[in-house]
Amino acid sequence: MKKIGLDAGHGLYTSGKQTPDGIKEWSLNDDVCDRIQSILRDYDCEIIRTDNNEGKIDESLSSRVAAYINAGVDAFVSIHHNAYTGNWNNATGVEVYTDRTPTEKDERLAKCIYNRLVEYTGLTGRGIKRANFAVINQNKVPAVLCEGGFMDSSADYKIITSDVGKQNYALAVAEGLIEFLDLKKIPQSSDTPATPEKIDVIYQVWENVKDKWLPDVVNNTDYAGNFKNAVCAVYANLTKGNIYYKVHIIGSKNNRARWLPEVKNREDYAGNLGQPIDAVAFRTDTGKTIKYAAHEKKSGRWLPAVTGYDINDRINGYAGNFGKEIDAIKVWLE
Numbered sequence: 001m002k003k004i005g006l007d008a009g010h011g012l013y014t015s016g017k018q019t020p021d022g023i024k025e026w027s028l029n030d031d032v033c034d035r036i037q038s039i040l041r042d043y044d045c046e047i048i049r050t051d052n053n054e055g056k057i058d059e060s061l062s063s064r065v066a067a068y069i070n071a072g073v074d075a076f077v078s079i080h081h082n083a084y085t086g087n088w089n090n091a092t093g094v095e096v097y098t099d100r101t102p103t104e105k106d107e108r109l110a111k112c113i114y115n116r117l118v119e120y121t122g123l124t125g126r127g128i129k130r131a132n133f134a135v136i137n138q139n140k141v142p143a144v145l146c147e148g149g150f151m152d153s154s155a156d157y158k159i160i161t162s163d164v165g166k167q168n169y170a171l172a173v174a175e176g177l178i179e180f181l182d183l184k185k186i187p188q189s190s191d192t193p194a195t196p197e198k199i200d201v202i203y204q205v206w207e208n209v210k211d212k213w214l215p216d217v218v219n220n221t222d223y224a225g226n227f228k229n230a231v232c233a234v235y236a237n238l239t240k241g242n243i244y245y246k247v248h249i250i251g252s253k254n255n256r257a258r259w260l261p262e263v264k265n266r267e268d269y270a271g272n273l274g275q276p277i278d279a280v281a282f283r284t285d286t287g288k289t290i291k292y293a294a295h296e297k298k299s300g301r302w303l304p305a306v307t308g309y310d311i312n313d314r315i316n317g318y319a320g321n322f323g324k325e326i327d328a329i330k331v332w333l334e
């Protein structure tokens with residue numbers, strides 16, 4: 001993981017460093033730094049800020065250097081805005097500085113950022129320059145200082161205080177760093193949204209008037225059953241994963257009312273052919289919510305759909321009312 005030292009020059013209360021109408025240079029620098037950080041959040045790098053993040057302290061230049069050297073960064077960029085007279089004037093343009101004895105890497109980093117800074121901000125390019133700025137004056141780490149336009153320039157002011165201008169400054173630096181350090185984008189799961197997998201429930205019932213299995217039904221596009229003909233057995237599977245289910249048979253002379261054993265998929269069917277059921281319960285191992293509903297033969301109404309699988313939960317543990325035959329069911333996943 002590459003490390004980057006990023007520095008908003010000065011502090012909020014550093015005197016003199018401001019636009020003629022009182023916008024502090026640190027605020028502008030800090031805004032650009034925040035934007036750089038936000039752009040680079042998607043890349044395989046870590047950013048170490050060397051200024052005080054609230055601007056309250058104007059960190060000394062030596063402590064800023066010590067901070068990024070100690071952190072072992074692979075590159076360092078100090079973000080600034082220029083000033084000429086301090087009163088409104090016609091100065092204009094951007095600059096990138098290396099120290100007076102730049103390494104090859106210093107120069108390459110400067111070029112990566114400078115070319116973009118001129119292009120993206122649309123401001124005049126004043127060149128890649130050299131100076132003994134303490135914050136970049138070392139040869140251990142590739143380091144540059146950027147001046148992104150004049151705070152006291154009637155021409156630059158509008159740009160450097162605008163959202164678009166700040167974003168362009170940030171983009172130039174971030175992309176310059178991406179090129180210089182060959183940063184790679186971290187694959188975002190949101191880049192390729194996983195379309196939730198559709199799983200179908202395919203099921204059929206056996207009914208006791210025609211004494212036969214009715215055709216398969218898929219999900220709740222239809223229901224399985226013939227109204228007025230009691231359901232005796234259920235047979236079901238999923239297009240992916242396993243479905244488990246059981247039925248409750250109505251008591252009769254020869255058969256006490258009871259839950260029959262659970263079955264899985266179409267390894268068996270749930271029910272006894274010829275014995276009407278009054279309740280049914282389904283579950284799956286898909287992680288999706290299964291919903292199912294039973295239609296009461298006598299009342300001719302659909303009972304509320306349920307999602308649970310618990311024979312002791314009359315409300316949401318199964319579909320049906322004991323003692324009342326079911327003549328149709330609906331099952332689907334959500």
Ligand SMILES: [Zn+2]
Nearest residue numbers: 009025080081
């Ligand atoms: Zn400055």
